[in-house]
Amino acid sequence: MRRIKIFDTTLRDGEQSAGVNLNQTEKLEIARQLEKLQVDIIEAGFPAASKGDFTSVQQIANTIKDCSVTGLARAVTSDIDAAWEALKNGVEPRLHVFIATSPIHRQYKLKLSQDEVVERAVRMVKYAAQKFPIIQWSAEDACRTELPFLARIIEEVIQAGANVINIPDTVGYITPKEYGEIFQYLHNNVPSIHKVSLSAHCHDDLGMAIANSLAAVENGATQIEGTINGIGERAGNAALEELAVALHIRKDFYDADTRLQLKEISRTSSLISKLTGMVVPANKAVVGRNAYAHESGIHQDGVLKEKSTYEIISPELVGFQSNTLVLGKHSGRHAFRNRLDELGLSVADEDVTQLFTVFKELADRKKEMTDEDLAAIVLEQKLSK
Numbered sequence: 001m002r003r004i005k006i007f008d009t010t011l012r013d014g015e016q017s018a019g020v021n022l023n024q025t026e027k028l029e030i031a032r033q034l035e036k037l038q039v040d041i042i043e044a045g046f047p048a049a050s051k052g053d054f055t056s057v058q059q060i061a062n063t064i065k066d067c068s069v070t071g072l073a074r075a076v077t078s079d080i081d082a083a084w085e086a087l088k089n090g091v092e093p094r095l096h097v098f099i100a101t102s103p104i105h106r107q108y109k110l111k112l113s114q115d116e117v118v119e120r121a122v123r124m125v126k127y128a129a130q131k132f133p134i135i136q137w138s139a140e141d142a143c144r145t146e147l148p149f150l151a152r153i154i155e156e157v158i159q160a161g162a163n164v165i166n167i168p169d170t171v172g173y174i175t176p177k178e179y180g181e182i183f184q185y186l187h188n189n190v191p192s193i194h195k196v197s198l199s200a201h202c203h204d205d206l207g208m209a210i211a212n213s214l215a216a217v218e219n220g221a222t223q224i225e226g227t228i229n230g231i232g233e234r235a236g237n238a239a240l241e242e243l244a245v246a247l248h249i250r251k252d253f254y255d256a257d258t259r260l261q262l263k264e265i266s267r268t269s270s271l272i273s274k275l276t277g278m279v280v281p282a283n284k285a286v287v288g289r290n291a292y293a294h295e296s297g298i299h300q301d302g303v304l305k306e307k308s309t310y311e312i313i314s315p316e317l318v319g320f321q322s323n324t325l326v327l328g329k330h331s332g333r334h335a336f337r338n339r340l341d342e343l344g345l346s347v348a349d350e351d352v353t354q355l356f357t358v359f360k361e362l363a364d365r366k367k368e369m370t371d372e373d374l375a376a377i378v379l380e381q382k383l384s385k
């Protein structure tokens with residue numbers, strides 16, 4: 001089975017979410033939790049971006065021992081120098097250096113020709129290789145880049161010393177089939193590709209970040225990048241908890257797994273939500289409040305008989321206490337009776353039918369029936385006898 005490395009960029013791309021600003025103490029607390037979760041790589045920030053970012057990356061690099069810590073740099077020497085100063089005392093100093101490769105970015109942002117982009121990328125990788133033992137190189141907007149040019153620049157940066165090649169879908173534009181084909185193309189057209197690891201970095205503008213990342217795994221990527229709860233620029237990045245759980249639950253299909261301590265997922269997700277102020281939608285896969293809640297009578301009856309009827313992820317696997325059977329107008333008698341028993345509200349079998357009728361009448365008017373509602377129904381019936 002292949003081991004897929006998890007590259008967490010919650011503290012860098014994630015912090016680029018509109019309205020999010022984490023202080024140093026909060027960033028360190030998050031990094032410590034990511035270490036417990038056992039991500040392989042923590043991208044702690046962008047050291048050249050600000051004094052605060054620099055100090056925070058340095059503090060995380062000096063504290064975290066069980067993950068590799070990296071920092072982002074543009075393809076300019078001052079960024080690479082700042083990253084080295086911030087990371088040099090870490091257990092495994094790793095640089096993440098990028099340059100845009102697509103025609104749109106070359107023409108409007110960089111105002112550089114293909115040859116000039118290659119020349120700068122190679123020069124900066126060689127410069128970084130004098131200091132850093134591990135260099136990840138990213139082709140920003142790779143998915144809108146001409147494939148022959150992408151293959152050419154990747155071959156050149158590998159020869160210059162890059163160890164990990166990242167193929168970002170910077171604007172969340174690609175589809176799973178196309179993304180998989182890019183990885184295949186690179187395998188067939190970059191002579192030195194076998195010397196490096198390939199990484200996937202997907203944004204969720206079209207809601208395809210998870211599917212795209214998994215397509216990359218199917219086509220040879222051995223590292224996937226993302227953020228906790230999928231936070232990040234615009235519509236966000238691939239949600240790491242979803243990727244890790246998908247690989248784990250569908251090991252039979254992907255024949256791949258990660259080293260993540262899945263039971264730390266719930267705690268990590270709550271911490272990120274609390275510190276960023278970004279609420280996790282109730283229906284979000286893996287960590288949403290409703291992800292393990294069953295409402296309809298048919299489903300509740302099913303899980304009471306055998307959980308696997310309607311649950312493919314057990315809540316305990318990712319650190320939640322248990323599933324919940326939400327009592328509402330769709331609920332059935334089985335779940336109703338089960339909850340009364342759990343609450344210690346002893347009810348004779350012959351009374352259940354009448355109580356259930358009262359419950360349904362009330363449930364028709366209310367969104368969700370609480371334990372207090374159930375207690376009140378039972379009490380009322382006892383008093384009326």
Ligand code: KIV
Binds near residue numbers: 138169171
């Ligand atoms: O989305 C992107 O292109 C990035 C790069 C800096 C890797 O975040």
Ligand code: ZN
Binds near residue numbers: 203
């Ligand atoms: Zn990104």
